[in-house]
Amino acid sequence: MNGGGLRSVDDQVARVLARVAAPEPIELALLDAQGLLAAEQVTASAPLPGFDNSAMDGYAVHSADVAGARADSPVVLPVVGDVAAGARTVHSVGTGRCVRIMTGAPMPAGADAVVPVEDTDAGVARVSIRAPAEPGAYVRLVGEDVESGDVVLEPGTPVGPAQVGLLAAVGRERVLVRPRPRVVVISTGSELVDVGERAGPGEIIDANSYLLAAAARDGGAEVYRAGIVPDDKRRLLDLLDAQLARADLLITSGGVSMGAYDVVKEALREFGTMEFVKVAMQPGTPQGFGTLGERNTPVFCLPGNPVSALVSFEVFVRPAIRQMLGKRQLFRRTVEATVLESMRSPLGRRQFRRGLLHREDSGEYVVEPVGGPGSHLLASLSRANCLIVIDEPVSEVASGDRITVLPLLLSGG
Ligand code: AMP
Ligand code: MG
Numbered sequence: 001m002n003g004g005g006l007r008s009v010d011d012q013v014a015r016v017l018a019r020v021a022a023p024e025p026i027e028l029a030l031l032d033a034q035g036l037l038a039a040e041q042v043t044a045s046a047p048l049p050g051f052d053n054s055a056m057d058g059y060a061v062h063s064a065d066v067a068g069a070r071a072d073s074p075v076v077l078p079v080v081g082d083v084a085a086g087a088r089t090v091h092s093v094g095t096g097r098c099v100r101i102m103t104g105a106p107m108p109a110g111a112d113a114v115v116p117v118e119d120t121d122a123g124v125a126r127v128s129i130r131a132p133a134e135p136g137a138y139v140r141l142v143g144e145d146v147e148s149g150d151v152v153l154e155p156g157t158p159v160g161p162a163q164v165g166l167l168a169a170v171g172r173e174r175v176l177v178r179p180r181p182r183v184v185v186i187s188t189g190s191e192l193v194d195v196g197e198r199a200g201p202g203e204i205i206d207a208n209s210y211l212l213a214a215a216a217r218d219g220g221a222e223v224y225r226a227g228i229v230p231d232d233k234r235r236l237l238d239l240l241d242a243q244l245a246r247a248d249l250l251i252t253s254g255g256v257s258m259g260a261y262d263v264v265k266e267a268l269r270e271f272g273t274m275e276f277v278k279v280a281m282q283p284g285t286p287q288g289f290g291t292l293g294e295r296n297t298p299v300f301c302l303p304g305n306p307v308s309a310l311v312s313f314e315v316f317v318r319p320a321i322r323q324m325l326g327k328r329q330l331f332r333r334t335v336e337a338t339v340l341e342s343m344r345s346p347l348g349r350r351q352f353r354r355g356l357l358h359r360e361d362s363g364e365y366v367v368e369p370v371g372g373p374g375s376h377l378l379a380s381l382s383r384a385n386c387l388i389v390i391d392e393p394v395s396e397v398a399s400g401d402r403i404t405v406l407p408l409l410l411s412g413g
Pocket of ligand 1: 187188189191192204205206207208209253254255256257259303304305306
């Protein structure tokens, strides 16, 4: 806590991360595992390639037969067979003969090299070969990629396209991975209606459950919007109770300030390890966090202003989701940029301002604040591509100063 009774951002982040555990690994079909981290070691049960095969369309030969072949004195060989990729019959080829072969087709017994069709006259019954071939030329040997028993995937490796392809190649249909945490998002507020409904006098459309669900999905979660609850303690507790069964992480928005109807705080403060504090940041000062239910599900109670909600998500929830995914890099990488306008910030708090970051031709980053500090300004948030971070000890930033920026490369950016 600092002098104003506020908890520091870093302290709150550390408390959150200390409570958030990764869900148990699950086995998923290859394409469902894409983007997740492997949670097992996979070894190959067979070699890759599985048999010696040709790397080119051409002719399988005894290399000794074509050692003297030149453009001006070609070696002419009879073509005694034709093997295509997928051929099942085992060919063999004697000295002084050759077999026409396609890329990926099994090497005939006896042959030890392939002459690419480009070095021949492409003959069908007889072929004129214009270049020699080293023993082993254009032959892919059994096991040269993967030997039987080789490790093809280590735990902790991200399963990307190449890993998915390799797993398929070694015959694995499923793989054990760290699953996407199931994140349930709840909006609270008696003023809220769902999008598609008409907002009556004093009512507003719920933006936060969409915004937070999109942010959680962008962070790697599987998301569920559980809808809106009015400022009613009983109904909030009932909904939370029902959602705890499926949630690995729960997010609520609204109802955590000092107002008369801030029921999230009222309803949850006595439960489990839930704690409602003021954090030295702006926006997003009031924060609730703790765990609920038998599975110690982390619950984040974020303030209701959409900008406060998204900033709070970025600071506390996104790193928690990444920790659940098993990622090593929990925080976004920051960049240093030159700020193009002066700004003020309350001393002792970390201020997050919306900004537009771009890179000059010189390679230098510059950032321009977008909109004011007001935390209800959703349109300026949508024009921004970064958060400008004004650290706790700084109360004034002058145009031209270097400053830390958190690029918000949400999907599509
Ligand atoms: P609260 O944190 O509940 O005091 O809400 C602060 C402000 O955010 C109020 O102006 C609310 O109407 C607004 N707000 C709360 N929840 C939402 C939401 N789901 N979508 C949009 N605005 C909201
Ligand atoms: Mg409210």
